[in-house]
Structures are given as structure tokens and as C-alpha cells.
Amino acid sequence: MEGLTDPIMRDVLTSMGSFDWCVTEFIRVTNSVLPDHVYHAYCPELLNGGKTAAGTPVHVQFLGNDPEMLAANALRAVALGAPAIDMNFGCPAKTVNRHRGGSVLLDEPEVVYGLVKAVRDAVPEHIPVSAKMRLGYMDRNFTLENAHAIEDAGASWVTVHARTKAEGYTPPAFWDQLRPIREALKINVIANGEIWNNADAKQCQMESGCADLMIGRGAVTTPDITQCIRQNTNDALITWNELIQLQIRFLSGSYKKEMNMVGRYKQWLGMMSKHYPEAKALWDEVKKVKPLDEIVQKLQSHQ
Structure with missing residues (x-):
């Protein structure tokens, strides 16, 4: 979810949705303890008790392969107010995997165990540590080994994306392949x-x-x-006008460059156009518009 579920998106979605908690984009850890301003950039919610404006807890997620540095950074994040630590073993990005991060580590269950245990041992007992994984890297040979490694290392729960890295995001997701994991583990398994x-x-x-x-x-x-x-319905529960308000709220967020804000908004609108006909019509209007205030004006005209 790198580049998608950033602080502004988390603010918007938790203001409208009903989430138990959410997770930051992954914070890449290499060979140092990151300065506080990096944590506040990835997770400004740390300055609000570790919660979004709507009160939804935000867990800080790490990606890396150095147990000592992951442990030290996790401890720093907790000191800054992180309510929980999550570890990323699911990212399929080639650049990340090339540097031994994300899903490539699923071919090394013993490494997965060592990384989770290092973080679990470092942070206070009351702080949950969790991990996200896929069914595997290029195949599913180590699915259960990785799940057990995460549990044995002391994780409170594991989230499993129901595809391998090789399967990427191409449908379908193999939900049935999560059942053996659910049956084998004592900790919670999130699909x-x-x-x-x-x-x-x-x-x-x-x-x-x-x-x-x-x-x-x-x-x-x-x-x-x-x-x-939660309400077990397939009918929309929010109106297009409410979604317009969400989009205006999104565009009132803060980015260093206006073009970044406009680009992120168009990315989101493009995704919503797959579900909402009104979003598709709006996309056709704004796809070539660059000034942020002009986009806001067009949104206001749709209210």
C-alpha cells in the first residue's frame, strides 16, 4: 500500500469508514535508527496519541532485514507513541525484494522468525507486534513454516495476503489457502x-x-x-455528495508540492471510478486539470 494509504488517505477513510485500526505505509529500515521527523512524516498520528482525527489507532509498519536495527527502530516508534508494530513480509515490489525486503524473505522462514523475535523482544510486552505475509514468494513451499515462524517469535497475530509474490495482484485471491493456516495457528489469522x-x-x-x-x-x-x-449489505451507505466532501477534505491535506497532491487525488479518483459512475464522469472532467484550486472548484460544482 506504499504511496496509497498515506496519512491524508488514512484521515479521510477513517473519518467515513468503520476500522478497528489501520497501518502506516512501510517504513524502510536499513542501518540506522531513523530520526523523529521521519516517523512524524510517515505517521503524524503519533502527535495525536497514535490515532487519526477520527480516533482510529495507527500501527507503525516496518520493512527490512536487519534484526538489530528493526528492533531499535521499533523501540523508538513506541517511545514516540506507536500503539503497535507491524512487520512487512508481503511487499511484492521488485526493488524492495532485490534489497532483501518484503516477500522475498518468505523463502527464509528462519530469517522471518529472527526478525519478528528481535522486535518482539525489544518493545514493551503490552505493545502488540504483528506481521503481514503472503502465501509465499515464487511458490507456496513455506507457507505454514512462515506462519509458524511468526507465531513462534511471539507475534500477536498475522495477516495473510491470499496470493504469492509471483501471483501479484492478479485475481483471484486464493482464500481457501488460508484455512490450513487458520487451523494450524493459535494466534489470530487475518485474511x-x-x-x-x-x-x-x-x-x-x-x-x-x-x-x-x-x-x-x-x-x-x-x-x-x-x-x-459490518451491516451485511451490498447497498451503498454513503451518497455521492458525501464522497465529494471526502474528496475536498483530501485535497485540503498537506503535501510539499501541489502537483503531488493533484497526482494523488487523480490516482484515488481513478480507483473510485471503477465503482462509482459519478467518479468516472468527474475523472473525464479533471484528468487534464493541473491547478489544485480548479479541481476543488469542479468538485464543489458537483455538490
Whole structure:
């Protein structure tokens, strides 16, 4: 979810949705303890008790392969107010994997164990440590080994994206492959992948045996998806006018460059256009517009 679920998006989605908690984009750890301003850039919610403006806790996520540095950075994040630490073993990006980060480590369950244990041993006992993984890197040979490694290292729960790195984000997600993990582990297993609506959520729960779900792209595309799942409905629960208000709120956020804000907004609008006809019509109007204030004016005209 790098470059997608940034602080502004988290603010917008948690103001409308019904989330138990959310996770930062991954913070890459290499050979040093990062300065505080980096943490505040990735997770400004640390300055608000570790919660979004709507009161949703934000867990700080790390990616890396150095146990000592991951442990030290996790301890720093907790000192700054992080309510929980999450570890990324799911990222399929080639650049990340090339530097031994993300899903490539799923070919080394013993390394996964060592990294999770280093973080678990470093942070206070009351701070949850969790991990996200895929079914595997290029294959599923170590699926259960990785899940057990995460549990044995002391994680409070594990989130599993129901595809390998090789399968990327191409449908389908293999929800049924999560059931053996759910049955083998004592800690909670959270299902993830290809959940775009309430019907998908219920099917995923049935096939995987997992009660809890983590939703990424589906929440960005359909901001009321969590409400729909909780109320067990496939009908929209928010109006297009409410979504317009969300978009204006998004554009009132803070980026260093206006062009970055406009680019991020167009990315989001493009995703919503897959679900909302009104978003598709709006996209056709703003796709060539560059000034932020002109985009806001067009949004206001749609109210």
C-alpha cells in the first residue's frame, strides 16, 4: 500500500469508514535508527496519541532485514507513541525484494522468525507486534513454516495476503489457502486480498475460516466498504455528495508540492471510478486539470 494509504488517505477513510485500526505505509529500515521527523512524516498520528482525527489507532509498519536495527527502530516508534508494530513480509515490489525486503524473505522462514523475535523482544510486552505475509514468494513451499515462524517469535497475530509474490495482484485471491493456516495457528489469522464488497468479505470468511479481514485497495476504491461489511449489505451507505466532501477534505491535506497532491487525488479518483459512475464522469472532467484550486472548484460544482 506504499504511496496509497498515506496519512491524508488514512484521515479521510477513517473519518467515513468503520476500522478497528489501520497501518502506516512501510517504513524502510536499513542501518540506522531513523530520526523523529521521519516517523512524524510517515505517521503524524503519533502527535495525536497514535490515532487519526477520527480516533482510529495507527500501527507503525516496518520493512527490512536487519534484526538489530528493526528492533531499535521499533523501540523508538513506541517511545514516540506507536500503539503497535507491524512487520512487512508481503511487499511484492521488485526493488524492495532485490534489497532483501518484503516477500522475498518468505523463502527464509528462519530469517522471518529472527526478525519478528528481535522486535518482539525489544518493545514493551503490552505493545502488540504483528506481521503481514503472503502465501509465499515464487511458490507456496513455506507457507505454514512462515506462519509458524511468526507465531513462534511471539507475534500477536498475522495477516495473510491470499496470493504469492509471483501471483501479484492478479485475481483471484486464493482464500481457501488460508484455512490450513487458520487451523494450524493459535494466534489470530487475518485474511487479505481481493475484498471489494460485502459479498467478497463474506465469501472470504467462509472459505478461509478467518473472522477478521484486512482491506486495502477495496477501502480506497469504496470508502464505505467497512460499514457495508459490518451491516451485511451490498447497498451503498454513503451518497455521492458525501464522497465529494471526502474528496475536498483530501485535497485540503498537506503535501510539499501541489502537483503531488493533484497526482494523488487523480490516482484515488481513478480507483473510485471503477465503482462509482459519478467518479468516472468527474475523472473525464479533471484528468487534464493541473491547478489544485480548479479541481476543488469542479468538485464543489458537483455538490
